[in-house]
Amino acid sequence: MFAAVIFYSIMFVYKKKENITKAIKSIREDGLTIGLVPTMGALHEGHLQLVIKALQDNDKAVVSVFVNPTQFDNSEDLEKYPRTLENDVDLLKTVNADDIIVYAPTVEDIYEGKAVSESFDFDGLEFEMEGKFRHGHFDGVGTIVKRFFEIVKPHKAYFGEKDFQQLQIIRKLVEKYELPVEVIGCKIHRETNGLAMSSRNTRLTPEHLNVAPFIYKTLKSAKVKFGTKSANKIAEWVENQFKKNNLLKLEYFLVADASTLKPVKRKSKNKKYRAFIAAYAGEVRLIDNIALN
Ligand code: AMP
Numbered sequence: 001m002f003a004a005v006i007f008y009s010i011m012f013v014y015k016k017k018e019n020i021t022k023a024i025k026s027i028r029e030d031g032l033t034i035g036l037v038p039t040m041g042a043l044h045e046g047h048l049q050l051v052i053k054a055l056q057d058n059d060k061a062v063v064s065v066f067v068n069p070t071q072f073d074n075s076e077d078l079e080k081y082p083r084t085l086e087n088d089v090d091l092l093k094t095v096n097a098d099d100i101i102v103y104a105p106t107v108e109d110i111y112e113g114k115a116v117s118e119s120f121d122f123d124g125l126e127f128e129m130e131g132k133f134r135h136g137h138f139d140g141v142g143t144i145v146k147r148f149f150e151i152v153k154p155h156k157a158y159f160g161e162k163d164f165q166q167l168q169i170i171r172k173l174v175e176k177y178e179l180p181v182e183v184i185g186c187k188i189h190r191e192t193n194g195l196a197m198s199s200r201n202t203r204l205t206p207e208h209l210n211v212a213p214f215i216y217k218t219l220k221s222a223k224v225k226f227g228t229k230s231a232n233k234i235a236e237w238v239e240n241q242f243k244k245n246n247l248l249k250l251e252y253f254l255v256a257d258a259s260t261l262k263p264v265k266r267k268s269k270n271k272k273y274r275a276f277i278a279a280y281a282g283e284v285r286l287i288d289n290i291a292l293n
Contacts, residue, residue, distance in 0.1 A: 009097035009098075011100060012101045014103050017151055021151065034061075034062055034153065035055070035061045035157070036061075036152045036154035037050045037051050038148055038159070041067065041082070041199070042088070043063075044197045053184065055096055055099055055100070063101070064102075065088055065104040066110065068110075068140055070136070073135045117136060117140045122138060122172045122173070124261075126169060129252060129254060130166075130278070133251060138165075141166055155182065157170070161186065161187055161188050162189075162288070164289045165276075195213045208284065222292070235253050253275070256273065257272070259272065273291075274290060274292055275292055
């Protein structure tokens with residue numbers, strides 16, 4: 001009988017800035033390219049798609065796992081945010097153990113005792129949608145992403161269209177600060193029932209999990225209506241649909257210009273538009289969006 005040989009693949013998980021800095025220096029000295037995938041952990045298939053893309057385009061993928069306190073305006077949401085680093089590492093190993101580096105710093109290491117945000121001017125992108133409902137959110141996002149860009153020095157960075165406003169804001173950050181990184185937007189990864197994958201889905205009750213695909217279903221109907229109806233009429237229709245649903249509470253629905261994120265007044269043929277929804281399923285806040293044209 002042969003003893004089974006078990007290979008345990010290891011993966012580098014850096015917690016300290018000085019250690020990841022050394023690793024990055026060595027990768028860059030070897031002439032290799034780095035793709036960064038910033039995440040807050042509790043990884044799912046949607047995150048993995050970004051990691052896979054980062055590995056297709058680059059020699060190494062750095063996946064940051066950090067629940068950034070400065071982008072939360074709700075302390076309960078921050079406290080309840082799932083933290084599952086061991087599982088995250090195991091999941092990443094199923095993609096590729098050799099070329100993925102995990103950067104999971106502590107709040108102390110990142111903020112050095114002062115967890116406060118820088119203030120950013122994102123040319124108004126920060127005042128729409130999430131900016132209205134999550135106070136200071138995009139200053140927190142800008143602060144942490146800029147810091148990760150400085151530490152990880154990626155050639156490319158990958159963000160999901162799931163957080164479309166965030167993606168546009170990061171593009172603006174890179175443009176305004178002339179940061180030497182290419183921002184790549186990645187399509188929204190969904191469950192087969194249409195629900196956009198999200199770390200927050202793990203906090204849904206079975207009842208809310210069952211009703212949550214209604215969000216995407218409504219967005220798809222809004223897209224069909226966009227061919228013939230005004231943005232106001234569509235908004236009215238969506239609001240009525242949600243009123244009839246006892247389990248989901250609409251926070252906002254918006255049809256917006258995909259580049260400025262301003263609400264659309266009159267449609268123009270050569271512009272791109274998207275529809276956005278934020279809704280509560282019990283205590284869990286879900287967001288989703290769809291390209292309309
Ligand atoms: P998070 O951990 O929620 O901060 O997400 C980290 C990155 O993964 C962000 O760029 C998200 O937009 C992206 N992401 C999260 N969920 C999805 C999804 N279902 N499809 C595509 N990208 C996603």
